[in-house]
Amino acid sequence: MISRGSEWHRWDPHIHAPGTILNNQFDGTHPWETYLTTLEGLTPKIEAIAVTDYYVTDTYEELLKHKAAGRLPCVQLLFPNIELRLDVAAKSGFVNIHLLVSPEDPNHLVEVKRILKRLQFGAHNDRFDCTREELIKLGKRADPTITDDGAALRHGATQVKVNFDQLRKVIAESEWAKKNILIAVAGGSGDGTSGLRQAADATVRQEIEKFAHIIFSSSPVQREFWLGQRAGMxxxxLRSRYDGCKPCLHGSDSHDQESVGQPVGNRFSWIKGALEFDALRQACIDPEGRAYVGEQPPLSTLPSQVISHVRIDNADWAATPDIPLNSGLVAIIGARGSGKTALADMIAAGCDAISSSGWDADENISPSFLARARRLMGDATTTLTWGGGATVTRFLDGRDANGHMSFPRARYLSQQFVEELCSAKGVSDGLVDEIERVIFESHSQDDRQWTLDFAELRDQQTARFQQAREREAEAISDISDRIATELEKESLVATLTTQVAQKKKLVANYTADRAKLVVKGTEEQVARHTLLSEAAQNLKNKIQAFGNQRRTFVALQDEVRSMRATGAPEMLRQAQARHASSGFSAKQWDEFLLVYKGDVDKSLAGYIAWADGEVSKLTGAPPPSGDPNVALIPDNADLSALPLAPIAAEMIRLEALFSADKLVREQYTALTGRIAQENSALKTLEARLTDAQGATARRKDLQTNRDDTYGRVFEAIINEQNALAGLYAPLMARLAASSGTLQKLGFSVRRIADVQAWGSVAERELLDLRKTGPFQGRGALIRAAAETLKPAWETGSAAEVQAAMTTFMSKYLRDLLSHAPYAPTQQAEFRAWSKQFAHWLFGTDHITVRYEISYDGIDIRKLSPGTRGIVLLLLYLALDDSDDRPLIIDQPEENLDPKSVFDELVALFIATKAKRQVIMVTHNANLVINTDADQIIVATAGPHPPGGLPPISYVAGGLESVAIRKAVCDILEGGEEAFRERARRLRVRLDR
Known part of the structure; x- marks a missing residue:
């Protein structure tokens, strides 16, 4: 026995045949021939028929004869539908109720007639049974003019009204009836329970509908009501008031040839299950999954994404080489070592779904059948036939696996794969990768913006903010260096003030010394020399300033050449790399090459020439030699308008007149030069002092700038956080709207401030914790930061982070500086340390943006391997909507307790099998029974021969098969209890 198990078939649960007792409009010379021909030609074909008649089974018995004679070859199941009229008035007539009788019992006709005999109707001071003979008597008693038995039967049937309470009692008292009869009631307003509109009839209606297993109705509203999908019910x-959900079915109710198998609006009845009566019982257990009314059966998996058949060739150990597969949920069961995983492995191999690591696994420890049996495979192959007609053949030793043109046509969750992803050693990258893949695929193709995976999409969404963060962090570093420089200048004000005073005193002393060298009678020349010396010093200062400018212009020329040759092209290359998806051509990118706005080459050459000209003008040409006693510069000449050369020449002439003593002249000249030198140094010191005196204001401006930049760093971090949250938004929205197990899964994106790491850097490398003070010893700084900074770092806005840092600095900066390892007087060491300190204080490397995955409020990293397995299954069963490939799972219940399986997984498998084919190896009865598996494949292995593989065979069918249900109970622990629990949970009154 091997079949695809539960598949959709068209049933007609309510169809009359020629000779039906009431309203028989099947006229013509050969009504049965026309009737049978019509049934045989229907599209879609009917494969199960409930032959309906009032109170009797005559037309059912007649149709059985035609079937035995070879008619209705497509119809695999015939069973009686006995229609009764209750003594409950409806809107038009009386409420009709139907007894659908299982034909499994060879004596079912005898037994159901015994049941009908117990239904009695009182009239004419007599009691009549619901049997053919009694109905004829009633007809003749009601109308003595009737002599024909057929006419009397018809008239008698119109008179009988079955008491509802009596019917309930008869069914309840018959063990055979409870096992073999399903009750259906019309749900319409004519002869159905909807016709009971009086308030007084509400209880009667509820009792009738509670008694019924099936509602005959094609109304979508009624179907939704009886499935518990309507507001208010x-x-x-439904379980409390009506003993559970009910399937809605609809027949053609044909009373004439034209309507045979043609219900109004093509509202056909579809039952999922084998063509046996037990499929109808299973539809009562799972009405949503197994019963449907519509022109076509419910759409589920795409045919091209369904494996419809597996064939194993060149394998003498494969006792069942051909195995058809259901398109829904396939459960593979069997004893240990029976060949369950073998079948899953072979299907996965044909789908190219086994990874290289799976093929290369150690045969001694691998749970994979193919890995353990690789050396025994020989030329064995597996051939898969897909629902769309395509076939694929692969060798079972993996020789042709994972070729460059192959891709996995199924998702295989082997035991090895799950163990690797859910290892007790911690969450592996593989599990995170799978989660990120599902997140990525939850976005529409448009939202993915040409990216190929989550990493690309994440980088695309966050790169600009990360770059902004890096730019602002670099700016903070630069600003901190400048602040350190200004602080150093501030500390030099007192020193420079002293040095300026000392330098002025030194110049005064040199000037006094020089005055002592003046020979009497030369005072006028000395005074003139002093004026010339001052004018010369001013000119030299100007010449030096122009020389500095010239050197700057030359350096700028070098920088321009370097920028053109290296800097700008490299910046362009970096921009191209950052924005590779721009689609710009080389010509378009050329527009982004940084060029100077003006003609800087011409300008710089002009500036150099200008500086040279100014120096030349200030230097001037020396005058020709003349009489040493004749002044080279008139006394009334404006010295500020003269160049340096004539002034210097005049100074030399005057120096020769000061004294006849050569030594005195040399001393005078030397002192003059020294005075000039010290005056130059004095001006430099005065400039530095002025600069240092302005350092405080500049430092404050820089600190404000750094604070603002620090805020912009966090703006970038917050923007990155928001961008990441946007990536998870579709999945998070779906989780928020979900129910049950999915609500336990959560994604969050948040900032993490590693205060421990941040504080440890300072305590370990920057502060001297041996010094007495607030931060003496380890941990004090970390505690202070955790209290003042951590909340803002992790949840605050940019402004709140700035405010927190300001508070922290105002409260602790002086104390932190007191723990510096160097004294401020150790200028070089303190200068280097202060820069490192500022870089640490305003650094943000300890701030990360991270997404976290939690299950039932616990971070996934802290979950047990079994619970991680649930998370993994949640991904594949409930969230991975974009993947419609078959899902092959080997023992999903591994590491899970039975309650977790039932609570967490059953509903997920039920929902998933409607969207994709699921092939599951399992030992768990709940995953077979309570998921209403569509096909159960039972694996059996024979004796294990030395050096070979044992014969492996398979049988398959659906839960509607008694033999399959017995195998489930025999093999799976708790199987019988699972069946009972399923019936109890659904409140089904079925014993089979």
Missing amino acids: TVGE
Whole structure:
């Protein structure tokens, strides 16, 4: 026995045949021939028929004869539908109720007639049974003019009204009836329970509908009501008031040839299950999954994404080489070592779904059948036939696996794969990768913006903010260096003030010394020399300033050449790398090459020439030699308008007149030069002092700038956080709207401030914790930061972070500086340390943006391997909507307790099998029974021969098969209990 198990078939649960007792409009010379021909030609074909008649089974018995004679070859199941009229008035007539009788019992006709005999109707001071003979008597008693038995039968049937309470009692008292009869009631307003509109009839209506297993109705509204999908009537309320959900079915109710198998609006009945009566019982257990009314059965998996058949060739150990597969949930069960995983492995191999690591696994420890049996495979192959007609063949030893043109046509969650992803050693990258893949695929193709995976999409969404963060962090570093420089200048004000005073005193002393060298009678020349010396010093200062400018112009020329040759092209290359998806051509990118706005080459050459000209003008040409006693510069000449050369020449002439003593002249000249030198140094010191005196204001401006930049760093971090949250938004929205197990799964994006790491850097490398003070010893700084900074770092806005840092600095900066390892007087060491300190204080390397995955409020990194397995299954069963490939799972219940399986997984498998084919190896009865598996494949292995593989065979069918249900109970621990629990949970009154 091997079949695809539960598949959709068209049933007609309510169809009359020629000779039906009431309203028989099947006229013509050969009504049965026309009737049978019509049934045989229907599209879609009917494969199960409930032959309906009032109170009797005559037309059913007649149709059985035609079937035995070879008619209705497509119809695999015939069973009686006995229609009764209750003594409950409806809007038009009376409420009709139907007894659908299982034909499994060879004596079912005898037994159901015994049941009908117990239904009695009182009239004419007599009691009549619901049997053919009694109905004829009633017809003749009601109308003595009738002599024909057929006419009397018809008239008698119109008179009988079955008491509802009596019917309930008869069914309840018959063990055979409870096992073999399903009750259906019409749900329409004519002869159905909807016709009971009086308030007084509400209880009667509820009791009738509670008694019924099936509602005959094609109304979508009624179907939704009986499935608990309408507002005001939940599944729980249906269980409380009506003993559970009910399947809605609809027949053609044909009373004439034209309507045979043609219900109004093509509202056909579809039952999922084998063509046996037990499929109808299973539809009562799972009405949503197994019963449907519509022109076509419910759409589920795409045919091209369904494996419809597996064939194993060149394998003498494969006792069942051909195995058809259901398109829904396939459960592979069997004893240990029976060949369950073998079948899953072979299917996965045909799908190219086994990874290289799976093929290369150690045969001694691998749970994979193919890895353990690789050396025994020989030329064995597996051939898969897909629902769309395509076939694929692969060798079972992996020789042709994972070729460059192959891709996995199924998702295989082997035991090895799950163990690797959910290892007790911690969350592996593989699990995170799978989560990120699902997140990525939850976005529409448009939202992915040409990216190929999550990493690309994440980088695309966050790169600009990360770059902004890096730029601002670099700016903080530069600003901190400048602040350190200004602080150093501030500390030099007192020193420079002293040095300026000392330098002025030194110049005064040199000037006094020089005055002592003046020979009497030369005072006028000396005074003139002093004026010339001052004018010369001013000119030299100007010449030096122009020389400095010239050197700057030359350096700028070098920088321009370097920028053109290296800097700008490299910046362009970096921009191209950052924005590779721009689609710009080389010509378009050329527009982004940084060029100087003006003609800087011409300008710089002009500036150099100008500086040279100014120096030349200030230097001037020396005058020709003349009489040493004749002044080279008139006394009334404006010295500020003269160049340096004539002034210097005049100074030399005057120096020769000061004294006849050569030594005195040399001393005078030397002192003059020294005075000039010290005056130059004095001006430099005065400039530095002025600069240092302005350092405080500049430092404050820089600190404000640094604070603002620090805020912009956090703006970038917050923007990155928001961008990441946007990536998870579709999945998070879906989780928020979900119910049950999915609500336990959560994604969050948040900032993490590693205060421990941040503080440890300072305590370990920057502060001297041996010094007495607030931060003496380890941990004090970390505690202060955790209290003042951590909340803002992790949840605050940019402004709140700035405010927190300002508070921290105002409260602790002086104390932190007191723990510096160097004294401020150790200028070089303190200068280097202060820069490192500022870089640390305003650094943000300890701030990260991270997404976290939690299950039931616990971070996934802290979950047990079994619970991580649940998270993994949640991904594949509930969230991975974009993947419609078959899902092959080997023992998903591994490491899970039975309650977790039932609570967490059953509903997920039920929902998933409607969207993709699921092939599951399992030992768990709940995952077979309570998921209403569509096909159960039972694996059996024979004796294990030395040096070979044992024969492996398979049988398959659906839960509607008694033999399959017995195998489930025999093999799976708790199987019988699972069946009972399923019936109890659904409140089904079925014993089979």
